[in-house]
Structure formats: structure tokens, C-alpha cells
Amino acid sequence: MTQTQIFVDAVSLIAPSKDGAQPLARSLATADFTAFPEGWKPSPESIPARARRRYSPQTLLAIQAAENISPALAEDAAWVFGSAYGEGETLQLILEALRGPTMAIRPTRFQNSVHNAASGQWTIAQSIKTAATSICGADHTAGSSLLKALLQVQLEQRPVGVVLFDAPLPAPLDTSHRLSCPAGAGLALSSRQSQQSFASIAFSLVKQAETPPQTSYSQAAFATQNPVFSILPLFEKLAERAPGDVTLGLNGGMNLNLEVTVL
Amino acid sequence: MTNTLGASDIGISHSTLVSCLGRGRTAHVTALRDGTSGLREDHHLNLPFSCFLGEVDDLAALSFPAGLSAYDNRANRLALAALASDGFDQAALATRGKWGAARCGIVMGTSTAGVEMLERVYRAREEDDPMPESYSMHHHDSQQAVAAFLQDYLDFQGPSYSISTACSSSAKALVDAYQLIEAGLCDAVLVGGVDSLCLTSLNGFESLELISRRPCKPCDSNRDGLSIGEAAAFLIVERDGKNCIRMSGFGESSDGTNMSTPPEDGAGAAAAIRQALRRACLTAEEIDYVNLHGTATVVNDAAEAQAVSSSIGAHVPASSLKGAIGHTLGAAGAAEAVLCIYALEEGIIPGNPGLEKLDPKALPNVTAQCRNAALKHVVSNSFGFGGSNCALVLSR
Numbered sequence: 001m002t003q004t005q006i007f008v009d010a011v012s013l014i015a016p017s018k019d020g021a022q023p024l025a026r027s028l029a030t031a032d033f034t035a036f037p038e039g040w041k042p043s044p045e046s047i048p049a050r051a052r053r054r055y056s057p058q059t060l061l062a063i064q065a066a067e068n069i070s071p072a073l074a075e076d077a078a079w080v081f082g083s084a085y086g087e088g089e090t091l092q093l094i095l096e097a098l099r100g101p102t103m104a105i106r107p108t109r110f111q112n113s114v115h116n117a118a119s120g121q122w123t124i125a126q127s128i129k130t131a132a133t134s135i136c137g138a139d140h141t142a143g144s145s146l147l148k149a150l151l152q153v154q155l156e157q158r159p160v161g162v163v164l165f166d167a168p169l170p171a172p173l174d175t176s177h178r179l180s181c182p183a184g185a186g187l188a189l190s191s192r193q194s195q196q197s198f199a200s201i202a203f204s205l206v207k208q209a210e211t212p213p214q215t216s217y218s219q220a221a222f223a224t225q226n227p228v229f230s231i232l233p234l235f236e237k238l239a240e241r242a243p244g245d246v247t248l249g250l251n252g253g254m255n256l257n258l259e260v261t262v263l
Numbered sequence: 264m265t266n267t268l269g270a271s272d273i274g275i276s277h278s279t280l281v282s283c284l285g286r287g288r289t290a291h292v293t294a295l296r297d298g299t300s301g302l303r304e305d306h307h308l309n310l311p312f313s314c315f316l317g318e319v320d321d322l323a324a325l326s327f328p329a330g331l332s333a334y335d336n337r338a339n340r341l342a343l344a345a346l347a348s349d350g351f352d353q354a355a356l357a358t359r360g361k362w363g364a365a366r367c368g369i370v371m372g373t374s375t376a377g378v379e380m381l382e383r384v385y386r387a388r389e390e391d392d393p394m395p396e397s398y399s400m401h402h403h404d405s406q407q408a409v410a411a412f413l414q415d416y417l418d419f420q421g422p423s424y425s426i427s428t429a430c431s432s433s434a435k436a437l438v439d440a441y442q443l444i445e446a447g448l449c450d451a452v453l454v455g456g457v458d459s460l461c462l463t464s465l466n467g468f469e470s471l472e473l474i475s476r477r478p479c480k481p482c483d484s485n486r487d488g489l490s491i492g493e494a495a496a497f498l499i500v501e502r503d504g505k506n507c508i509r510m511s512g513f514g515e516s517s518d519g520t521n522m523s524t525p526p527e528d529g530a531g532a533a534a535a536i537r538q539a540l541r542r543a544c545l546t547a548e549e550i551d552y553v554n555l556h557g558t559a560t561v562v563n564d565a566a567e568a569q570a571v572s573s574s575i576g577a578h579v580p581a582s583s584l585k586g587a588i589g590h591t592l593g594a595a596g597a598a599e600a601v602l603c604i605y606a607l608e609e610g611i612i613p614g615n616p617g618l619e620k621l622d623p624k625a626l627p628n629v630t631a632q633c634r635n636a637a638l639k640h641v642v643s644n645s646f647g648f649g650g651s652n653c654a655l656v657l658s659r
Contacts, residue, residue: 017556027647078515078566081356084407086406086427089377091404093465094463094467095381095385095463096384098382098385098386098462098463098466099385099386099390101311102311103310103311103466104470105463105466105467105469105470106470107467107471107472108472108522110463110466110467110468110470111471111523111648112522113463113467114374114427114429114647114648114649115374115406115426115427115428115429116427116428116647116648116649116651117522117648119428119649119651120517120648120649120650120651121521121522121649123517123518123519123649123650124314124519124520124521124522124650126519127519127520128517128519129516129517129518129519129530129531129534130385130515130516130517131515131516131517132428132515132517132649132651133426133428133435133515133651134426134427134428134649135424135425135426135427136405136406136424136425136427137407137423138401138405138407139412139426141424142449144422144424145424147422147424147448148424148439148442151439151442151446151448151538152442153444154446155442155445155446159380167477171393172385172388172392172393173392173394175394175396176392176394176398176399176400177400186645191528197431204448205421205422205448207363220639237466248421250409250423250424251410251411251414251422251423251424252366252368252369252384252414252419252420252422252423253364253365253420253421254422256418256422263493
């Protein structure tokens with residue numbers, strides 16, 4: 001297996017806590033998980049407030065998570081977006097339109113219904129010309145997306161931004177697509193150590209079970225069933241500032257082991 | 264292919280394709296040679312407009328595997344039909360036996376997976392009723408639903424995930440398959456693309472006024488839009504495949520300009536093609552054929568002609584196969600990669616079904632009819648919503 005060191009230059013978490021929507025600004029160990037305040041909406045700076053109604057909550061969340069890590073990434077960075085549920089809110093509006101006799105769908109709604117709507121809108125908002133992908137791995141979307149990003153950093157020797165996002169869906173899809181809290185996360189990864197690098201990761205596939213959440217914050221977050229929170233055991237390890245291994249789940253019989261070294 | 268020595272040993276050992284032209288290699292090679300189109304006006308969907316579609320026949324007659332009936336939807340039936348063609352399922356099982364299940368991964372490209380089942384269930388409910396408890400996203404409309412079915416059916420226990428970047432999805436999936444092997448995490452990967460006809464895609468493209476009322480005519484002066492098709496295409500990529508056809512290069516880029524329209528100069532597509540040539544260590548003169556994305560919309564075909572002209576040269580032999588199988592959306596990259604493999608193995612430059620009068624702005628070396636030619640390196644283009652561009656170089 002590979003022993004290549006991948007450097008972590010920034011992480012971000014958009015998830016509710018008593019301190020606001022970014023508990024990583026303090027620490028997962030001391031943050032308290034709570035519901036987002038009623039009416040909370042993602043508010044990415046690169047989308048003007050008046051234009052935000054043209055974007056789904058999922059896309060706005062993803063763009064905000066991307067904004068949080070993009071200052072740590074060079075211009076040649078590739079982007080890996082991961083979402084288990086994708087543009088479910090837009091899909092629901094299309095499904096409703098398909099019940100009518102004309103099946104008339106709004107054109108902008110259709111083009112924003114694709115799973116890569118968020119990555120596409122992010123590249124448009126920032127005039128990004130590099131590779132961008134959009135990954136679904138169901139409940140293991142976080143591990144799958146991170147795996148793709150690590151491969152890309154290692155083999156293409158370039159920085160990669162990872163963006164994870166998922167948000168609850170409206171009725172009636174909410175019963176078959178259960179998650180009770182929106183969340184976004186980001187990681188800026190690089191093949192070269194820089195002044196902003198604060199940890200390094202060596203990755204491999206292992207048979208051992210996923211690392212369970214340690215903090216009460218992460219345990220409460222896991223209970224919301226948002227697949228984004230599968231990344232939290234890695235964030236906990238990074239926040240501990242102590243070396244050690246973390247295992248994230250993948251589909252199939254193997255999981256993604258991350259040997260974390262603090263710099 | 265990227266920066267390690269091991270990539271040159273990775274090859275494509277098996278492939279299969281199901282489209283409106285038929286099932287497996289013989290049906291497709293015969294159709295490529297004859298210039299046959301599988302697009303038809305009569306189809307099973309009840310649409311509020313008329314169009315020609317590339318529909319796969321007789322999917323309902325397939326016997327779905329016992330114990331996996333929860334996955335039964337049109338997308339997974341397409342997958343099943345592809346597995347059953349050209350002995351691909353046996354090849355997949357032999358691959359698992361050769362390397363071990365844990366060393367065999369799956370990467371699928373899809374735009375809509377089994378959303379066709381969600382559409383049916385959703386529309387069948389009374390208004391304001393909840394979704395039936397029996398409906399399972401995991402098995403149907405999750406973009407991972409086809410990969411999950413394949414993993415359960417074939418017991419490949421390596422990593423399994425899905426790429427969903429609209430119409431570039433399964434071309435990009437091939438990149439991931441190679442990278443999983445190149446990094447030493449897998450010895451073999453089942454990679455491909457599946458997308459079925461569905462109301463969402465058809466009515467969506469209709470809303471953008473992009474659906475032709477005739478069989479689509481890529482590169483033609485009178486082209487006026489898409490014909491949508493459905494397909495399942497799978498490839499086994501594995502280590503020690505030096506003597507196989509291989510993906511010798513890839514390029515990926517973003518337009519960063521518009522969700523559904525490329526820039527007029529095709530700059531993003533050209534950047535992806537240049538990257539692919541660079542990774543393959545090939546010059547533009549060494550490319551024998553370009554399989555165009557060629558959707559038959561006025562704007563897209565013109566931008567792609569600019570992209571190919573600026574990156575490879577205007578006179579490279581090229582064609583679009585959308586007039587044969589339709590635009591198979593998330594499956595297009597893998598389906599057309601398999602057609603390129605057939606072209607490489609058979610020594611043919613496929614024609615461009617639907618072409619009558621070449622657009623003066625199209626590449627000049629696009630011809631309607633298939634012709635014989637020894638091919639060594641071909642480029643296959645796939646572009647999608649979100650400004651997602653992917654170019655592959657396939658070599659023998």
C-alpha cells in the first residue's frame with residue numbers, strides 16, 4: 001500500500017453548535033451539538049444575497065464549505081464534491097412537475113438538478129478551469145470522496161479541495177431520504193508541505209471497522225443520519241493534535257485507513 | 264500514465280455494451296460497419312411531445328437475480344443485460360477469482376441511476392400522500408444504486424462508488440478506475456456507465472428546447488438537437504494488462520462559465536484534450552480518430568469542432584455516434600469508450616449516422632459512412648452539464 005504523505009492545509013465544518021455554524025472554529029471536544037436555529041440558511045459570500053434564491057440549499061451549503069477552504073488551495077487545485085443525496089430538493093420539484101399533464105419543467109431547474117450542480121456552480125462562481133468531480137457513495141460518501149481526493153493528490157501531484165454536503169429533503173421524499181440536519185465539510189489537501197500544513201496523512205485500505213465518533217458533539221451529529229458527519233472521526237483526530245490512525249467507512253469489505261501525523 | 268511507472272501495465276481486459284443497437288459486440292460492430300441507427304419514434308414512454316429515442320428492447324423479459332429483487336428497476340435491468348452479454352458476468356467472476364474479492368473495486372458513472380422507479384412511485388401516489396414505506400432510495404434513485412447492485416451481485420469487495428457529473432460521468436469513472444489500480448489499492452476495477460430513459464431527463468432537455476423531433480443529426484447543417492438513448496457499458500480494467508487495449512491518457516477540466524452551454528471556443532474541452540495527449544505522451548498527429556461528444560445541438564457541436572481543431576487539428580478523422588445510439592447521458596462516456604475499443608480492434612473509423620450535409624463549421628473529415636483504417640490511438644470526448652469536460656485516449 002501507499003506510504004505517500006498527503007498534507008492537510010485546512011478543514012472546515014458547517015454544522016450546528018451553540019457557538020454558531022462552525023464548531024471547528026473552537027473545538028469538537030468542547031462544542032455542543034444543537035439544531036440549527038429556525039430559518040438558518042447557508043450564506044456563501046460568492047453568491048450575492050439577492051441571487052441565492054436561484055440555488056438549492058444543497059448547492060449553497062456546498063459553495064459555503066468550498067469557500068471556507070479555498071484560500072488554502074492553489075489555483076491548480078482540483079475539486080472533489082461528495083454528496084449522498086445530491087440535489088434532492090430540486091429533484092422533488094421536478095417530480096412534482098412530472099405529475100402534471102404537460103410535465104413542464106423549468107429549464108434552470110433541470111440543469112440544476114444534476115448531482116454535480118454544486119460543483120458546477122462553484123466552478124462558475126470562481127471561474128475555475130481545473131478538474132471537478134461529484135461523487136456519491138451512499139452512506140459512505142465521505143470516505144469515498146476522500147479516497148478519490150487522496151488518489152488525485154498522490155498520482156497527479158496537485159492540491160485538491162474536498163467538499164462534502166447534504167441537507168434534509170422536503171416532504172414526501174423526507175420519509176425515504178432520512179436525515180434531520182444539514183451539514184457541509186471541507187478539506188484542503190496538498191502533495192507538498194507548506195507553512196499552512198498542520199497534519200499529514202498516509203492512506204491505505206484495511207478490513208478493520210470504522211472508527212466510532214469520540215466526542216459528544218460527534219455522537220450527537222451522527223444521530224442526525226447526515227452522511228457528511230462520517231468525516232468527524234478524522235476531524236476529531238486532527239483536532240486532538242496527536243498522531244494516530246482513523247478508519248473511515250467505504251462500500252464493500254474494505255475501509256479507508258488514515259495514518260495521521262501532526263506537524 | 265500519471266506519474267508512476269505502473270500505469271502502463273494497466274489494461275482493459277473485457278468490455279460489454281447494451282444499447283438500442285443490441286446487446287454485445289457483434290450487434291454493435293455490425294451496426295457500426297453498416298451505419299445503422301437504433302433511434303425510433305415508437306417507444307414505451309408517455310411523453311407530451313414526439314421524439315426519437317434509443318430504447319433497449321425486452322428488458323422486462325430478463326430474469327432478475329433471486330434475492331436481489333429490491334434492486335429491480337430499469338437502470339439495473341440495463342446493467343443485468345450488459346452483464347449477460349459477451350460472457351461479461353463470467354469474465355467478472357473470473358477476475359474476482361484471479362485477484363480476490365477485496366482487490367476488485369467498482370466505479371460507476373450515472374446521471375440518474377434508478378430515478379425512473381422513483382418517478383413511477385412518486386406519480387402513482389395520491390397527492391399529499393407520503394412515499395410508500397416499501398420505496399427504497401438505496402436501491403433506486405441513489406446515484407450509488409447501480410454500483411450497489413453490482414457489488415451485491417458480483418461480490419466485488421473493494422471500494423465501490425459512483426461518479427455523477429451528468430454526461431461526462433462514466434468517462435471520468437474510467438479515470439478513477441485507473442487511479443485505484445495505479446495507487447495499488449485494487450488489482451482490478453469494474454467500471455462503466457448506466458443510464459435509463461426517464462421522464463426527468465427527457466422533459467428536462469425538452470424544457471431547454473434541445474430535443475429534436477427527428478433522429479438527431481450530429482455535425483449536419485440541419486441539426487436541431489438531441490435524441491436521448493439508454494445504455495449500460497462495462498469494462499474490466501486490471502493490472503498486468505499490457506497486451507490489452509488501454510487508456511493511455513486522460514484529461515479533465517471545467518468550463519467555469521455556464522451550467523449547460525460551453526464557451527463558443529470550446530476552451531475547456533480543448534484543455535481536457537491537450538491534457539489527455541500530454542499524459543499519453545502523444546502528439547496530435549498520432550491520433551487516428553476522434554469520437555466526438557457530438558450531441559447534435561447547434562452550439563455544442565460548433566464548440567467541440569473548435570476544441571478539436573485547436574488541440575488536435577481540424578483534419579483528424581472524427582465522428583459522433585449519437586445518431587446511432589442516441590445520447591446515453593451518464594452512460595455515454597463508457598458506452599462510447601467500448602465502441603472505440605471495437606473500432607480499434609476491428610480497424611474501422613465509424614461513420615456519423617444521421618449526417619446528410621456536413622456543416623461548413625464542423626470538422627471537415629467527418630463522414631457518414633464507416634471506413635476501414637488501422638487505428639492505434641483514438642480520443643473519446645465526453646462533456647456534461649456543470650461545464651464538466653473529460654477526454655480519454657484509448658490505445659492498442
